[in-house]
Amino acid sequence: MTNANPKRSLNRRTMLKTGGAIITTALFTPNLIRPAQAAESILLLTWETYHDDEWIEAWGRANNTEVRAVRIGSVDELFSQPNSGAVQPDVLYIETGSLSRFKDAGLIKAIDVGQLPNAANISPNLDWKKYTEVGGEVVGVPYNWGTQPLMFDADVVTKTDSWTILWDTAYEGKVNMFDDCTITFPMIALYIGAKDPFNLTEDEFNKCADALRALRQQIRVIARGFDDATSIYAAGDAVVGYCQNVAVVTALQAKGKNFRYSLPKEGTPTWIDCAAISKQGDRPIVYKFLNDNLGLDWQSRFIKKSTNNGVLSAEAARKAGLGDDILKVTNIIDSADAAFWNKLVIFQKPENLDRRLQMWNDFKSGTL
CATH class of the missing domain: 3.40.190.10 (Periplasmic binding protein-like II)
Known part of the structure; x- marks a missing residue:
């Protein structure tokens, strides 16, 4: 990545x-x-x-x-x-x-x-x-x-109602995330079934670490802001991902791309x-x-x-x-x-932002 x-x-x-x-x-x-x-x-x-x-x-x-x-x-x-x-x-x-x-x-x-x-x-x-x-x-x-929903290329991905698609190996190398721990980590917590995505237990932190390890192989490029995400999807380098802002979807639609978004059943960070x-x-x-x-x-x-x-x-x-x-x-x-x-x-105040930031940085560097 x-x-x-x-x-x-x-x-x-x-x-x-x-x-x-x-x-x-x-x-x-x-x-x-x-x-x-x-x-x-x-x-x-x-x-x-x-x-x-x-x-x-x-x-x-x-x-x-x-x-x-x-x-x-x-x-x-x-x-x-x-x-x-x-x-x-x-x-x-x-x-x-x-x-x-x-x-x-x-x-x-x-x-x-x-x-x-x-x-x-x-x-x-x-x-x-x-x-x-x-x-x-x-x-x-x-x-x-x-909202920060699930976004996808509807010509490639069937509409889904779960974050689990980001871990589907059918899309290995075609998943996009953006570089922002603060607003990305809650989605990971929702995916692993945390009772409260802003107040994780020790067991839930461990499950988040496991989820991040598995997610890393799914991602080839991590986006830095709206421009990067739009360019990555438009080039076909990603077909599904966590959406930083639905305006990215509408920007792609304006380019003639068949992108859509959905609100996963586990909950959508807002x-x-x-x-x-x-x-x-x-x-x-x-x-x-x-x-x-x-x-x-x-x-x-x-x-x-x-x-x-x-x-x-x-x-x-x-x-x-x-x-x-x-x-x-x-x-x-x-x-x-x-x-x-x-x-x-x-979004609400997390229990330990420093710990989340460290896990996120370890995820990006491959040392998690």
Whole structure:
């Protein structure tokens, strides 16, 4: 197994060109709480498709603020960059299971949700407050959510409802995984039948180690982000795998590839990516940016162009001008059904991340 050569530019994958940006005058009303000539800056540590340069540049011009985006390829990288001092972001986009890790490391602080009136646009189907409190404080507000399902080339693989297919020797050398321990390990835990994939027993850890050893021979290349995964599947180097984001599937479909995804019966890991602020990010202009990001105009454009779920309900998304042709590509309509959520396992704090990271690194190096 080898690592795909990562693209170290800002782009990690090709985005779907599903439509133009929806930009309204109201969205970009200049910030009136600062002196007119007082230039400010905001640094984002974010993901591809979340904040296109043209969007943040337009917002910045309207608000006399320089907004820059550093885009990362994994949760592990998201933590290591600010923790090492390589970057000093004002805003970080963190999945719920990692919020306590970032808070404990002093990388983020409590958010004053009262300064984000557009948080009212977050779908009631997204029970986010349950997962964003650390020590009694809200430290993140959702920007996007999504599933990490099983994806496959439907011309080669019959649709399956189990993670076991990744270990099927019929697909040896044709399975793809991505290099992110934090959001990959829970799938391994679900596969081995762990009672709680975020609180493993010693026996369950041993079973995970066995599963990883067996999985290694199935994988020829491990992906580094969305771009790499899309390229690997498009080239035919993989036909089935663990999907980092369903937008990879829609990107392949846009290339004419017959890829599909399914939610395995063992459960599908599900993330809620939240905007979190650092100490230096605790400023009015940052709150204004976050609030505008939760507006109907910004969210509808984000959903339309990226095919991500954003945070809107189907009702709000339709109100914002999105048709069912767009919504059906996402999980937004599905999310209104309680039965849909029963298939999902939302990321939570793991019992021993260091141990998981060590096992994952040993898996990649072949020393497990």
